[in-house]
Amino acid sequence: MSSPDHQSNPDLDETINVTQAHGRVASDCAAAAREKHLADSGREAVPLWVITACGVVLLIAGGVLGNAGTLFSYDNTFRADYVRGTAPGGAADGPQPKTALVAFSAKGSKIYSSKCNGCHGSDGKGDGANYPSLVGSDFVIGDTQQLAMVILNGIQGPTSTGKTYGAGIMPAQGAGMSAEDLAGVMTYIRNNFGNSTGDVTSVEMAKNAFDLSASREKAGQPVTSEEVRAAHSSMLAGAEIFPDIMVNPATLAPIE
Ligand code: HEC
Structure with a gap:
């Protein structure tokens, strides 16, 4: 209210x-x-x-x-004189391993360029008149003793084909060659320019070649086709290196 x-x-x-x-x-x-x-x-x-x-x-x-x-x-992150360790399995330095066929051929390619190229040509085919072709030649792709004897001593014509080239003589090429050089150049010409024997001439075999060459009856003189066929129709002695095993491309030694 x-x-x-x-x-x-x-x-x-x-x-x-x-x-x-x-x-x-x-x-x-x-x-x-x-x-x-x-x-x-x-x-x-x-x-x-x-x-x-x-x-x-x-x-x-x-x-x-x-x-x-x-x-x-x-610069401030590491202690002075800190040396970085190698990763497990990684080589600290030095070239990467290559297969024997690749490494020996690479070495041989250099020897070929400096010692053979001038006469036999960069394609290995020679010139047909003064210098023979190395492509398909019996002495190149046949028994390794034959090829090694021609390289180390030179050859007095006729060649494997029965033909004589130019002055009919190739001067010896062994002077100053190491066993590695010979193994390399043999492997290279047996597997290049269309040749493909698929094998590697090992350093041990190349050493055998130097021994055989020094113990020739006519040591110091060029070989002839007859001598090569009669006395050297066999493969060089020494341990084989299989084309696909890994080697150090600088020393050509197999990787353990
Ligand atoms: C100065 C030139 C010259 C040089 C360098 C030379 N050669 Fe020859 N080579 C010849 C001549 C010429 C012949 C053929 C000789 C003859 O008619 O008898 C020949 C023949 C050959 C033959 C024999 C071919 C056959 O079918 O009978 C081979 C193998 C060969 N040379 C490999 C080589 C290699 C490998 C090198 C390098 C390491 C080399 N030559 C360096 C000139 C040369």
Whole structure:
């Protein structure tokens, strides 16, 4: 039940207004206190431009110090005189192994270029008049003793085909040749220019060739086709090297 007095009671209006006014004052004070507290403790929000500016400065400073090697440098990463160990199974240095056929042929190709190329040609075909072709020649792809004797002593015509070329004589090529050189050049011409015996003349066989050559009855003179056929129709003695085993291309020694 309400009293009509209430509507017009200024005291009551006053009471309500005072309550609202108190509420306003209280909330204003709280906000002011909050701001005062933040300001006092120094934790007010940092403006975005300050953060951006700091970022730019740090980026530039990092770049300068990093480039100067001050922040990080590989030189400072390892102890002085630190020597890096070899990875297991990896050779520290030296050439990568190759198959015997490839390695012996590569060696032989160099010998051929320096010793035989000038007469027999880079394709091994000679010139048909002064120098015979080595392609398909009996003395090249036949018994290895025959080829070795021709190379080490030279040959006095006629050749394996019965034909005589140019002056009819090839000078001895053994001077200054190592067993590796001879093994290489024999392997090379037996497996190039269209020849493909598929075998490797081993260094041991090449050594056998030097021995045989020195013990010839006519040592120091060029061989003839007759002598080669009569006395050297066999393969050189010595351990074989299979064409696909791995060897050191510098020494031609098999990889253990
Ligand atoms: C100065 C030139 C010359 C050089 C260098 C030379 N040869 Fe000859 N070679 C000849 C001539 C010429 C003949 C043929 C000689 C004859 O008619 O009797 C010949 C013959 C041969 C034959 C015999 C071919 C056959 O079918 O009878 C072989 C094999 C051969 N040479 C291999 C070589 C090799 C390998 C080399 C390098 C290590 C070499 N020659 C270096 C000139 C040369």
